Amino acid sequence: MPTRLDRDEQLLVGVIDTLLRGVGQVMLQNNPITGLLFLVGIFINSYEYGLTALLGLVVATLAAYLLGADRTLIRNGQFGFNGVLTGIALSVFLQWDWPVAAYIILGAIVSTIVMMGLAKLLISWDMAPLTAPFVLTAWLLLFALYQFGQLHPTKLIGAMPVHPGAAIQTGLQEAAGGDGVAGLTAANLANALFRGVAEVFLQDNLWTGVVFVIAILVNSRVCFGFALLGSALGGLTALVLGGDGVTIYHGLYGFNAVLTGIALGGLFLALNWCSTIYALIGTIFTAIVFAAIAVALSPIGMPALTAPFVLTTWVFLLPMAGFRALERVSVTECASTKSLVRLRTSESTRAE
Amino acid sequence: MPTRLDRDEQLLVGVIDTLLRGVGQVMLQNNPITGLLFLVGIFINSYEYGLTALLGLVVATLAAYLLGADRTLIRNGQFGFNGVLTGIALSVFLQWDWPVAAYIILGAIVSTIVMMGLAKLLISWDMAPLTAPFVLTAWLLLFALYQFGQLHPTKLIGAMPVHPGAAIQTGLQEAAGGDGVAGLTAANLANALFRGVAEVFLQDNLWTGVVFVIAILVNSRVCFGFALLGSALGGLTALVLGGDGVTIYHGLYGFNAVLTGIALGGLFLALNWCSTIYALIGTIFTAIVFAAIAVALSPIGMPALTAPFVLTTWVFLLPMAGFRALERVSVTECASTKSLVRLRTSESTRAE
C-alpha cells in the first residue's frame, strides 16, 4: 500500500516525465532524457530562451489538462512541444517585456487548441500535425506586432523588398562581427552543420547543436543519422544554388531539413534504399521551400519558422499509400505519435 | 380551401420572412424581426449601403433558388447573409458606379456557390461555413480592382508598408474631423463598444450599433451578452497592447470579436464557466488575429473583413470533441444552423 509521499513522488515524476517528453517531441523524440538534453542545450545558449521555453511548455501542457484532453496524449508530450517553440519564438523575435509574457501564455494556450483540432482533422489521413500548431499560432501573434505599440520586435524582424537579380553574397561566413575567414573551411562547415540542428529550437549556437545531436542519438541512431544528413543536405542545397553564405553558416537552411529528415527518414517510412532516396529528396526540397516561404513573407518581414518542414513532410507523406515502392509507417504505429490513435473516435477521449 | 389571394399572400410572407432571416444570419440570428432591425440599423447609417445590402441579399437568395438548393436551407436564410455582406463590402470599398452593381450581382451569385460548397465540405466535421463565403468572394473581387480601370476604390483601400517600431498613436479618439477629446472618456468608450457591433455590417455608426444590439436582444439574451462582451474585450485587448486609438474608436477591433463571442459563447458551446472562459479567450485572440490579417494584407492594402472571426471560431470549434471540459452544441442542433443537417447526405437535398 503506497504512502502519501509515494503518491506525491509518483505524481511529480509523472509531471516531469510529461514535460520532458514535450520538449523531446519538438524533434519527434518521445524520450524524457532527450528532452532534458534539449533543455540543457537551450540553457547553454541563453537563460532567457530556456525560461520562455519552460513557460510555454508548462502553460500549453496545463491548458491541455484543464481542457480535459486525453491523458495518454498529454503523457506523451503531444501538447508540450508547440508551447516550447511558441515560447522561444516570441522571445527571439520580440524584445523582452511583461506584455511578452502574457503573449506567450496566450500563444501556448492557443497552440494546444490548434494541436487538438489539427490532430483530430489529420488522423483521418494518417497524418500528424507536426509543428503546424506552433507555426500558425506564432505567425498570427508575430504578424500582429506591427499594430501594437507595447510589443517591440528585435532586429530579426523587418520588411525586405525583393529585387530580381540582386547580388547575393555566397561566401560561407559568420554574420558581421565574427572574426572567422569566409569560404568552405572546416570550421564554417561545422558551424553550418550543427547550428542547423540548433536552429530547430531557434538557437543560433554551435555547441547547442552538438548537445542536440547527442540528445537525438540517446533515443535513436536512425534519427541521429537523418538529422545530420538533413542539416548537411539543406545547407549544401543552398550552397550549390548560390544562397546567402551568412544564412547558411547560421544553419537557417538546415533546421527545417533536419526535421524533414527525421520525419521521412527516421519515423514515418520503413527504411530501405528507395525510402532513403525519397527522404533525401524531401530534405533538398525543404531547403528550397524555406527560401520560397522566406520570400513570400518578405514584404512583411516575417520568419518562415518550421513551415517548410511541415509543408514538405505533409506533401511527401500524403501520397504514400499510392506508391508501392514505399512502405508507410502509420502515425499510429510510430513511437512518437502512436498516442494520436486515441483521437480516431471521440469515444476514446471521453471514456477514461 | 385557400383562395388565390391567400396563397399569394402566403408566398409573399414566405419570401419576406426568408429574406429577413438572411439578414439576421449575418450575426447567426435565425429570426426575421432581428433581420428587420438590422436593416433599420443599416438604413439609419446610409441609404446606399442599405440598398446594396438588399441587392446582394435578393440576388444570393434567388441564385440559390434557381440553382435548386434545398428549400429548408433557403428558408432559414443560409444563402442570404453572405450576399448581404458582399453587397455592402463592395459598395463600402468601391466608389459607386454601374459596374459596381454588376460586380455585386456576380459576387452574390458566387457567394451562394461557395456557401453550398463549404457547407457540404464542413458538415463532416460538424462545422458551419460562417461568413467564409463572403470573405473569399469579396477578397477576390476587391483584390482584382487594381487591374480594372472601371472600378475605383474608396479611400479605405491602399497599400500600407509596415515598419517595425513605427510610432503608434494610442489615444482613443475619432478619426480626423471629429471634435471629441482623446482618451478613455465615457463617450469614446461607448463609441468603441457600439461601433464594434455596427462594424459587423461594416457600418461605422454609433446608433446603428445600438439598434443592432437591441436586434440581437430580441432573439437571444445570451447572444446579446456575448456580443457586447466580445466588442468590449476586442477593443480592450487592442487598448492594452497599445493599438491605434482611432482604429479602436471606430470599432474595428470589436466586430470580429463580437461574432466570435456570439458563435463560441452563445451558440456552439453549452454554457458553463469553462466554456465562458474559453469563449472569452477566443474573443481576445480574435482581436490579435485581426491585427495579424491586416498586416498580412497591408502590402496590397486590403481589408481583413470577417476573416479573423472565421479563422478563430473554426480553430476553437474544431478540437471540441477532444476536450472533456467543454460540451459542444452540434451545428445540426443549433437553431441558426440546424438546417445544414440536410446536407449530410445528398439524398436529402434531392428528395423534396
Add this chain to the structure above:
Amino acid sequence: MPTRLDRDEQLLVGVIDTLLRGVGQVMLQNNPITGLLFLVGIFINSYEYGLTALLGLVVATLAAYLLGADRTLIRNGQFGFNGVLTGIALSVFLQWDWPVAAYIILGAIVSTIVMMGLAKLLISWDMAPLTAPFVLTAWLLLFALYQFGQLHPTKLIGAMPVHPGAAIQTGLQEAAGGDGVAGLTAANLANALFRGVAEVFLQDNLWTGVVFVIAILVNSRVCFGFALLGSALGGLTALVLGGDGVTIYHGLYGFNAVLTGIALGGLFLALNWCSTIYALIGTIFTAIVFAAIAVALSPIGMPALTAPFVLTTWVFLLPMAGFRALERVSVTECASTKSLVRLRTSESTRAE
C-alpha cells in the same frame, strides 16, 4: 505467340502513347493525337520550351513509374501534365542555365508526389487535382529564386507595387515592339482569342493557339467550343472592366478561363442550358480571379500560373450535389479522369 520485336514495339508504343496523353491532359484531353498536336504547337513557338516540356514530361512520368504508382493512372497521362507545365514554366520564368535543368528535374518529381497526394485527398469529394500540383510546385521553386544566385529570372518576374487609382492603358494592342494599331481590330481580337488558348501552355503565340484549338477539336467538339468561349469571355470580361489592353492582347485573361470552360462546360457537368450558364459565369469569374491572384502576388512579382482555373473550378464543382438544377458528371465517369477511381481504396493500387 509474340516475338521479342513485337513486344519491344508494343512497349515503345505504350510509352509514347502514355507520354502523349500526359501532354493532352494539360487541357484535360485524354487523347494521344491531341497531345501530339499540343507538342507541335509548342515547338512552333519555341524549341527551348518544347524540350523543357519533354524533360518535365519524361521525368514526372518516370518518377511515378519508379515510385510504383498505379499503372492505369500512368497510362492515362495523369502524371505527365504537371511535369510538362513545370518544365515550361521554369524555362519561361528563368534564364536557361544548367541549374535550371536540375531544377526542372526536381520540380517534375515533386509534381508527381503532389499529384498522387492531392488525388487521394480529393477523390473523397469527387474532385480532381486539376493543375494544382503544377501550381504549388512551380510557385515554391519560383518564389525561392530571389534567394539563389545561380538562378536568374527573366524579365517576366519583378515586384510591382500596387497603387489604387493608377491609370490603366485599356487600348487592345501588342506589347511595345509590335507594329499593330491599338483598339478593337479583327487582328487584335484574333490575337487575344488564340493567344488565350496558347497561354494555357504559357506560349505567347497566335499560331500555337490555332494549332491548340485544332488539337482539342480532334478529341471533343464540346471542349473545342468551351475553350474558345472561355478565351473570348475571359478577354471580354477584362475589356469591359477596363483591364490592361496589352495583357488582354497576349491572352493572359484568357488561358485560365479556357481551362475553366473545358472543365465546367465540357467535362464535369451534364450539358444543358442551366449548366452552360453556370460554366460561363465560371469563366467570367475566372478572369477576375486571375486579376486578384496577380495582385496578391504583386509584392513579390510572381505569376498566377493556372491557380485561377484551379480555384474557380474547385469552387464551382464542390457544391454540385446540393444544386438540383445541375447534374454532375463524376470525376470517375469522365474519360479524362476516370482512372482516378482506382485511388478510392488503397487496395486497388496495391492489387495489380
